[in-house]
Amino acid sequence: MTLLKITDLSAGYGPLRVLHEINLTVERGERLAIVGLNGHGKTTLFRAITHLVGWQRGSILFDGVEIGGQRSLGEGRKTPGIVRLGVAMTPQGDAIFPGLTVRQHLDCGAWSKQAWRERARRREAIFDLFPPLRKLENTTVGTLSGGERRMVSVGRALMTEARLYLIDEPSLGLAPVISQRVIAALREIDVKDGAIIIAEQNVTLLDGQVDRMIGMHAGRLRGDVGHVELG
Numbered sequence: 001m002t003l004l005k006i007t008d009l010s011a012g013y014g015p016l017r018v019l020h021e022i023n024l025t026v027e028r029g030e031r032l033a034i035v036g037l038n039g040h041g042k043t044t045l046f047r048a049i050t051h052l053v054g055w056q057r058g059s060i061l062f063d064g065v066e067i068g069g070q071r072s073l074g075e076g077r078k079t080p081g082i083v084r085l086g087v088a089m090t091p092q093g094d095a096i097f098p099g100l101t102v103r104q105h106l107d108c109g110a111w112s113k114q115a116w117r118e119r120a121r122r123r124e125a126i127f128d129l130f131p132p133l134r135k136l137e138n139t140t141v142g143t144l145s146g147g148e149r150r151m152v153s154v155g156r157a158l159m160t161e162a163r164l165y166l167i168d169e170p171s172l173g174l175a176p177v178i179s180q181r182v183i184a185a186l187r188e189i190d191v192k193d194g195a196i197i198i199a200e201q202n203v204t205l206l207d208g209q210v211d212r213m214i215g216m217h218a219g220r221l222r223g224d225v226g227h228v229e230l231g
């Protein structure tokens with residue numbers, strides 16, 4: 001039932017070591033949150049899974065396939081292959097193309113042949129998940145509010161056929177009520193035999209919205225945190 005098994009993962013940038021021997025197992029169907037303050041390595045963990053860090057070592061088994069291993073060069077070289085295996089990431093902040101419409105933007109996510117064929121149905125599913133986007137379908141993304149842009153950004157990742165969704169700080173810069181709406185929508189996603197990992201600082205926001213929360217501090221995972229605030 002295991003989808004992702006990370007063993008002794010260390011990673012960093014140049015001389016800087018950010019992750020220290022991380023061990024993490026994610027089961028199919030699981031919604032997991034990695035919680036921790038800024039700069040403690042949540043983004044770097046996502047970037048190591050997708051091979052976007054400067055260097056890394058340790059094992060990352062995704063659905064039984066080794067996507068980790070020792071690397072000191074070639075950042076991003078393996079990323080297309082990892083994405084093709086079914087890993088989708090929504091990066092932190094507003095990673096959008098401001099000149100595209102909502103519809104064009106979502107369609108960018110339907111990059112595989114099958115997803116492209118099914119893009120209309122997939123778009124409908126995104127509009128069901130984020131109703132405010134439906135009436136904005138032909139609006140240029142650059143003119144949207146922060147919350148709407150975040151919905152587009154998350155929606156684009158969901159247009160693929162991924163089995164592992166990595167959502168980095170969905171609440172960043174959003175008003176609390178909008179953050180709650182985005183997190184609640186993530187709860188509605190049918191992960192099927194996949195899984196979703198959300199990196200967040202705001203523990204309260206995740207209450208009741210994920211199956212498990214793990215703390216991250218100074219590049220190390222600190223076990224299940226439940227409702228405990230991180231120091």
Ligand SMILES: Nc1ncnc2c1ncn2[C@@H]1O[C@H](COP(=O)(O)OP(=O)(O)OP(=O)(O)O)[C@@H](O)[C@H]1O
Binds near residue numbers: 013016040092
């Ligand atoms: N490209 C990079 N080059 C050098 N150092 C980096 C780079 N990206 C991140 N770092 C450093 O790695 C450490 C961990 O950053 P990371 O972004 O993984 O943390 P985070 O927990 O996701 O926090 P944030 O919410 O700010 O992204 C920080 O000290 C940061 O300065």
